[in-house]
Amino acid sequence: MTNTAPQPMYGGDEISALVIDPGSSWTRVGFAGEDSPKAVVPTFYGKAGDDIYVGDNELHSPRSGMEVLSPMSDGCVTDWDKTVKIWDYALSKRLYTDPKDHPLLVTEPSWNPAKNREKAVEVAFEQLGVPAFYLAREAVCSAFACGKPTALVVDIGSAVASVTPVIDGLVLKKATFHSNFAGDYVNNHLKALFKSKNITLTPHFMIAKKQSVESGQTAQATLKSFDGLADSYLEFERGRILNEFKESTSQVLDMPYSEVVANSRPSRPFEFPDGYNLNFGAERFATTEPLFQPQQFPLPDFTVDNNAQGISELINASVSACDVDARANLVNNVVLIGGSSLLTGCTERTNLEMTQAFPGMKIRIQAPGNSSERKYAGWIGGSILASLGTFHQMWIGKKEYEEVGAAIVEKRCK
Amino acid sequence: MASSADVRDMLDLPGRQAPPSRPPPAKRAKTEGKKFEGMNRELQNLLGDNTPAVTVMENRFKAKPNWKLKATPWVWTPFKNSARKDDLEFSHWVRGTPIEGEYVFAKFNKPVEVPTYTSEEYDKCLADTAWTPRETAYLLDLCKEYDLRWLVIQDRYEYEPEEKEPPSIRTLEDLKERYYFCCRKLMDLRREEGTVEWTARELELYNAMNFDKEKELFRKQYLERLLSRSPAEVAEEERLILEYRKLQESSKKLVQERHDLLRLLESPQTSSSFAQFQTSQGLSQLAANILANDKNRRRKTGPEAATEAAAQQTLQKGAAASHGNSHGNAQHSQAAAAHSHDSKSAQSANSPATATKTSKADLAQSATAKRVAKRVPPGQEHLYGISYHDRLTQGVFLRSSRVSTLKHTVQAKVQSVLAELAISAKLAMPTAKVCERYEALQQQITVLLDAKKQADKLEAEVKVLKAQKGGDESGE
Numbered sequence: 001m002t003n004t005a006p007q008p009m010y011g012g013d014e015i016s017a018l019v020i021d022p023g024s025s026w027t028r029v030g031f032a033g034e035d036s037p038k039a040v041v042p043t044f045y046g047k048a049g050d051d052i053y054v055g056d057n058e059l060h061s062p063r064s065g066m067e068v069l070s071p072m073s074d075g076c077v078t079d080w081d082k083t084v085k086i087w088d089y090a091l092s093k094r095l096y097t098d099p100k101d102h103p104l105l106v107t108e109p110s111w112n113p114a115k116n117r118e119k120a121v122e123v124a125f126e127q128l129g130v131p132a133f134y135l136a137r138e139a140v141c142s143a144f145a146c147g148k149p150t151a152l153v154v155d156i157g158s159a160v161a162s163v164t165p166v167i168d169g170l171v172l173k174k175a176t177f178h179s180n181f182a183g184d185y186v187n188n189h190l191k192a193l194f195k196s197k198n199i200t201l202t203p204h205f206m207i208a209k210k211q212s213v214e215s216g217q218t219a220q221a222t223l224k225s226f227d228g229l230a231d232s233y234l235e236f237e238r239g240r241i242l243n244e245f246k247e248s249t250s251q252v253l254d255m256p257y258s259e260v261v262a263n264s265r266p267s268r269p270f271e272f273p274d275g276y277n278l279n280f281g282a283e284r285f286a287t288t289e290p291l292f293q294p295q296q297f298p299l300p301d302f303t304v305d306n307n308a309q310g311i312s313e314l315i316n317a318s319v320s321a322c323d324v325d326a327r328a329n330l331v332n333n334v335v336l337i338g339g340s341s342l343l344t345g346c347t348e349r350t351n352l353e354m355t356q357a358f359p360g361m362k363i364r365i366q367a368p369g370n371s372s373e374r375k376y377a378g379w380i381g382g383s384i385l386a387s388l389g390t391f392h393q394m395w396i397g398k399k400e401y402e403e404v405g406a407a408i409v410e411k412r413c414k
Numbered sequence: 415m416a417s418s419a420d421v422r423d424m425l426d427l428p429g430r431q432a433p434p435s436r437p438p439p440a441k442r443a444k445t446e447g448k449k450f451e452g453m454n455r456e457l458q459n460l461l462g463d464n465t466p467a468v469t470v471m472e473n474r475f476k477a478k479p480n481w482k483l484k485a486t487p488w489v490w491t492p493f494k495n496s497a498r499k500d501d502l503e504f505s506h507w508v509r510g511t512p513i514e515g516e517y518v519f520a521k522f523n524k525p526v527e528v529p530t531y532t533s534e535e536y537d538k539c540l541a542d543t544a545w546t547p548r549e550t551a552y553l554l555d556l557c558k559e560y561d562l563r564w565l566v567i568q569d570r571y572e573y574e575p576e577e578k579e580p581p582s583i584r585t586l587e588d589l590k591e592r593y594y595f596c597c598r599k600l601m602d603l604r605r606e607e608g609t610v611e612w613t614a615r616e617l618e619l620y621n622a623m624n625f626d627k628e629k630e631l632f633r634k635q636y637l638e639r640l641l642s643r644s645p646a647e648v649a650e651e652e653r654l655i656l657e658y659r660k661l662q663e664s665s666k667k668l669v670q671e672r673h674d675l676l677r678l679l680e681s682p683q684t685s686s687s688f689a690q691f692q693t694s695q696g697l698s699q700l701a702a703n704i705l706a707n708d709k710n711r712r713r714k715t716g717p718e719a720a721t722e723a724a725a726q727q728t729l730q731k732g733a734a735a736s737h738g739n740s741h742g743n744a745q746h747s748q749a750a751a752a753h754s755h756d757s758k759s760a761q762s763a764n765s766p767a768t769a770t771k772t773s774k775a776d777l778a779q780s781a782t783a784k785r786v787a788k789r790v791p792p793g794q795e796h797l798y799g800i801s802y803h804d805r806l807t808q809g810v811f812l813r814s815s816r817v818s819t820l821k822h823t824v825q826a827k828v829q830s831v832l833a834e835l836a837i838s839a840k841l842a843m844p845t846a847k848v849c850e851r852y853e854a855l856q857q858q859i860t861v862l863l864d865a866k867k868q869a870d871k872l873e874a875e876v877k878v879l880k881a882q883k884g885g886d887e888s889g890e
């Protein structure tokens with residue numbers, strides 16, 4: 001019957017907080033203290049007239065005139081109304097919980113502009129009505145998820161690839177670099193590849209019946225017909241095929257791309273939803289190469305600006321922007337996360353590029369082996385942070401917000 | 415059992431007056447003091463006052479749970495965190511009845527101490543043309559906010575100069591220099607004013623804050639150079655280090671050899687009396703000693719087998735013994751005399767005229783030898799079975815046993831080569847000539863093996879270098 005105080009050695013103290021990690025393709029929502037998000041919902045909304053649709057089921061059902069749009073750009077939330085709708089859906093329909101009863105921690109990219117941060121605080125208190133709020137840097141959370149207070153966080157997501165140095169749990173903003181050569185960019189390359197091969201991408205929902213055909217033969221599928229589907233919706237649905245292709249067939253070459261080497265690697269078949277299937281050889285590697293060499297592998301009919309930075313350049317720029325004293329420590333604590341880092345060979349290639357860029361330093365890349373730990377690293381770190389006893393002094397309280405205003409976020413969430 | 419009374423009775427001895435009464439029954443040893451758990455009482459009694467040598471542990475089961483007891487409740491309890499400036503309340507689960515008190519994690523809220531100052535103090539000691547009071551305050555604020563994490567402070571340093579102020583571009587070293595300068599100046603000031611007494615800790619702190627910007631910049635420059643070496647440079651450096659090690663090794667060897675050589679040149683120690691070398695016996699002993707020393711040294715460096723030196727030792731002993739003998743029989747057989755210096759010197763010792771003044775070379779060309787040489791035509795000695803030796807051992811031996819042995823590992827290799835040449839390792843007819851040729855052959859084989867080893871090594875090195883070169887080219 002004794003009141004057992006929390007053991008000082010164990011730094012956790014659950015206050016039943018909620019954690020939201022909004023990414024350009026997926027928003028991850030769950031309870032702090034758990035090891036993976038309870039709900040992962042697409043960060044997209046359907047818009048048909050005045051109606052807004054969110055959540056997997058609604059988004060994927062074909063509706064005439066429904067546009068599918070993203071409330072984010074450059075990794076930052078820009079359309080707050082729609083974002084709140086998505087969060088609200090996740091919290092009430094998937095977690096069955098009310099944000100009014102729980103402190104809320106939301107992650108943000110390190111380059112989130114000050115205005116946007118203030119908006120986030122405002123939305124949390126005014127619209128969601130949370131009792132306490134915190135805006136955490138996603139990179140810091142990712143580093144924490146890998147158990148590191150100091151790390152060079154390399155996050156290759158869907159819309160953005162970013163490199164962020166984290167020192168003692170604080171990001172170095174001036175040394176943070178990001179580009180849009182990430183998952184979605186690979187999708188664009190895949191789309192161009194299929195177009196050049198005259199492959200039509202028929203989304204899953206259109207297929208009524210299909211027959212298996214020999215490799216390279218025209219598909220034998222019966223299609224359902226729909227009226228008035230918006231292009232953005234079709235693009236969204238086709239994106240699923242591209243993602244499937246990336247997850248099963250795409251690969252990063254373990255050395256700078258060369259046609260000869262890529263051709264010498266075994267080819268792999270891929271079957272499209274309509275039954276059409278083909279063997280893919282060097283293309284498997286050529287379409288992911290722009291992640292590392294954007295200039296040399298532009299989209300057809302496009303040129304890539306000379307200042308554009310692939311993963312290796314981002315890393316180089318970031319490390320060089322840090323003080324000399326920090327560099328050795330950073331390259332020895334590289335954390336590689338984000339969904340697109342799951343591309344086979346990505347870790348090895350990053351390692352190779354870094355070894356060549358920093359020959360005098362010892363390089364160690366930590367990439368979680370578990371795929372959900374990679375995709376949800378930001379959320380997991382947030383979950384850890386929000387359940388630490390020592391963290392509870394950091395929350396922005398409702399009263400503080402009312403007294404100081406949204407500007408408090410700059411002071412508190414460093 | 416017969417008691418002593420019965421024996422006395424049998425032997426008709428007078429019985430004792432008082433037949434011994436039965437001793438009182440032994441008192442049960444009181445089990446005082448500790449009672450050991452898990453030990454039978456009887457067993458414990460046997461122990462008496464002694465403590466048991468081993469502790470007996472009884473295998474007990476866990477206490478039965480008390481089902482009737484109510485479960486300890488976990489209560490959703492609101493709490494206040496004293497580390498917070500507002501009175502925001504969170505709730506957490508607490509086991510049992512919650513007790514009021516400081517929040518457990520509040521004690522970890524430790525800010526760093528950043529000095530504060532008044533404007534008079536600033537004017538007195540902190541004024542600096544490069545810094546305005548406003549910027550100094552900004553810097554100190556930032557230091558406090560980021561707990562002196564300099565990398566972060568520099569990252570977040572965004573001072574907006576007021577009008578008329580020059581734009582501020584500060585390096586990390588500028589910031590550190592200013593901060594530590596302020597800290598030290600303020601400490602100085604306060605000590606002078608006598609408001610604060612300095613403890614050892616403060617003195618240490620004061621000294622530690624002595625920031626040398628130039629040195630720091632130099633260090634960073636150096637570090638930068640170190641870190642920004644190209645792959646080729648790193649490879650080159652590794653190669654140089656390797657070479658340096660090799661050179662070091664060979665120079666060590668050279669020094670050792672030189673040292674040995676110098677030792678040879680050193681004048682012999684003349685601590686003992688010179689007289690002992692005046693007799694021929696003493697002289698030959700000296701010669702033998704020098705020879706042995708030389709052999710020993712060579713054994714340390716050269717690949718000769720250890721056994722050889724040992725054989726040498728016995729050889730010398732034998733030689734010494736033979737001198738004794740030759741002394742005894744004045745008239746030694748001529749053939750024996752012609753065989754070695756040692757014996758010769760021993761012999762010539764009999765005629766003191768020659769013994770005193772003849773050198774070794776002269777000894778070799780002794781009268782007997784000359785006489786023999788005169789009668790045997792040159793080049794035909796072997797026909798007569800005449801041979802000249804440096805030294806001879808006493809007694810009979812098999813010539814094959816004198817064939818020099820090599821180091822164990824080398825011997826094995828040599829033997830395999832011999833096997834390849836279809837030459838038996840055991841000589842069928844070990845005549846002097848055969849033995850000589852055999853040894854020469856062995857010698858040549860070792861030379862060959864050495865050469866091969868060297869060639870293999872070089873070839874491997876060439877291969878490695880080629881591979882390296884190929885890698886460099888493909889890497890570029």
Ligand SMILES: Nc1ncnc2c1ncn2[C@@H]1O[C@H](COP(=O)(O)OP(=O)(O)OP(=O)(O)O)[C@@H](O)[C@H]1O
Nearest residue numbers: 023024025026157158159160183247338339340342
């Ligand atoms: N196994 C896989 N192989 C290759 N790519 C994958 C794999 N799994 C997910 N991806 C890709 O990773 C991307 C999603 O990653 P992630 O969830 O980290 O992005 P996000 O956080 O939503 O977006 P961002 O970080 O850009 O704002 C998608 O482009 C998806 O196609």
Ligand SMILES: [Mg+2]
Nearest residue numbers: 023024157338
């Ligand atoms: Mg992300």
